[in-house]
Amino acid sequence: MKFNRASFLNTHRDAWVEVNLDCIEHNILEFKKYLKKDAKLFAVVKADAYGHGAVMIAPVLLASGVDFLGVSSVDEGLQLRENDITAPILVLGAVPVWSFDRAAQNNISVSVFSDEHIEACRQTYEKLKIKPKVHVKIDTGMNRIGVRPDKAVEFIEKIRACDFIELEGIFTHFATAETESYACEQYEQFKSVVDNVDTKGLLVHCCNTAAVACYKDFDYNMARVGIGIYGLQPDLIKGAKEPFLKPAxxxxxxxxxxxxxxxxxxxxxxxxxxxxxxxxxxxxxxxxxxxxxxxxxxxxxxxxxxxxxxxxxxxxxxxxxxxxxxxxxxxxxxxxxxxxxxxxxxxxxxxxxxxxxxxxxxxxxxxxxxxxxxxx
Missing domain, CATH: 2.40.37.10 (Lyase, Ornithine Decarboxylase; Chain A, domain 1)
Incomplete structure (x- = not known):
């Protein structure tokens, strides 16, 4: 039996997932074309970088110009920290109140949207003398997690008044970026909040993969890209001349x-x-x-x-x-x-x-x- 073993493969299985890092770098550069000059690029690496391997992908992303990493849980953030990833990390999902201290100890930012989260921040600060870094999540129509737009300004001001919290950013997430009318409706709701708070020094982000490419008027000072990093196009931009993505x-x-x-x-x-x-x-x-x-x-x-x-x-x-x-x-x-x-x-x-x-x-x-x- 003859095996044509590739020199790069060191495994005891005759099956594997292959990830081309050149494609990852190419895709990042494609998305950076869409950002305004000083905007930051936020790369979503949750779910083990959509199956591509977050620990190996993260350094490539950062070397290609990514500024911030997004995960779904504190555990995912800790995995990156344990593998010497020092870049800013935000947990996009809801964080259990008992995990706020672990996140703060490891310089992992958390999403907040309730008074219970504010109390968890207070307890974390009292225990560790570390101010938790937070991004306020605003629910503009996903109906998943987040503070509703009509309560958001008040909530943000409440956090600003807390000397035990470092407010780092505010954000929302589009439910149907592929549907222009509803995406615009969500954007207007988000904008109504942003326009009524002091955003100086804050990271403000709403665009996902599809929105970065298709709704240039939606840009703030940071954009989040997920599936596009890996060369997978949402329906909205399939067939578009740009960005030209390469599946990795x-x-x-x-x-x-x-x-x-x-x-x-x-x-x-x-x-x-x-x-x-x-x-x-x-x-x-x-x-x-x-x-x-x-x-x-x-x-x-x-x-x-x-x-x-x-x-x-x-x-x-x-x-x-x-x-x-x-x-x-x-x-x-x-x-x-x-x-x-x-x-x-x-x-x-x-x-x-x-x-x-x-x-x-x-x-x-x-x-x-x-x-x-x-x-x-």
Whole structure:
């Protein structure tokens, strides 16, 4: 058995997620074109950088000009701190009141929107003599977390009056940046708050990936980019000339077995695929436990040596099979499930369409048991 092992790969699995750091850098530079001269760029690295690996991605982002990092929890922020990431970090989600002190100890900013959060800040300061850094979250229409616009000015002024809190910023999040009318409505609600408070020295941010590219009038002094960093475009900017984003993620596996099945044989559990001819079947060690959902069975393709091949049979927990009858392949060859091989390309959008979901749900779903390999 011959294995064509790539020199960059050091893993005990014949399956991996490949992340091209040049693509990440390119995407950051594309988004920086849209920012006004002195605006800061906030990169969202929650959910392990949407499945790309936050600890490895963060230094690349910072070296490319990112100023601030966004996570979903204090634990995600601590992971970055424990790996020598010293840049400013904001927890975008709700932080339990008992975690405010841990965040403050590690210079992690938190989102606040309630009197309970103010009290947690007071207790943290009394305990540690450290002023928690906070960003006030304003709910302009997401109906998730945040203080409502009609209460926001009063809440911000209440925080300003607290000598035990460092107010660092105010922000909101668009529910439907793809829908211009509602995005504009949310923006106007946010603007009505911003215009009625003293924002000197504060970071004011509302734009996400789609809004940065499409609503240039919405810019304040910081913009948050999430999925765009990784080369995934929201529907609003698909097909736009700019930004020209490069998907950074590929998913690959090596053929561990090849065998011949006769016509009229079933493949995999429940025999959801039956051969109609003598068929050469290749197996790779990737399955639904890796985040390639069983609902994709018999509906997706891989690429081997620049040629598309069909996945056949139910995807199992740890393995899946392909019909490679019409291509020249051997054990150890690589099948690309996502990404480019030669002239052929398979994007995660194709999987999302099959499953009726969004592309970044699928990148986030790729489990950590798939090693992340970083290339340039």
């Amino acid at each position: 993620m590929s998913l690959k596996g090596r053929i561990t077995n090849i065998h011949i099945a006769d016509a009229d044989e079933g493949v995999s559990y429940s025999h959801t695929f039956e051969t109609v001819r003598k068929t050469k079947i290749a197996t790779i060690p990737i399955g639904y436990a890796d985040g390639v959902f069983r609902g994709l069975s018999n509906k997706i393709y891989g690429i081997i040596n620049g040629k598309k091949v069909k996945q056949i049979g139910n995807i199992t927990m740890d393995q899946m099979m392909f019909d490679i009858t019409d291509c020249d392949a051997q054990e150890g060859d690589i099948i690309t499930l996502l990404g480019r091989d030669g002239e052929e390309y398979i994007g995660v959008d194709e999987w999302a369409k099959i499953l009726g979901t969004i592309h970044y749900e699928l990148t986030c779903a790729l489990r950590v048991r798939l090693p992340r390999v970083y290339t340039r």
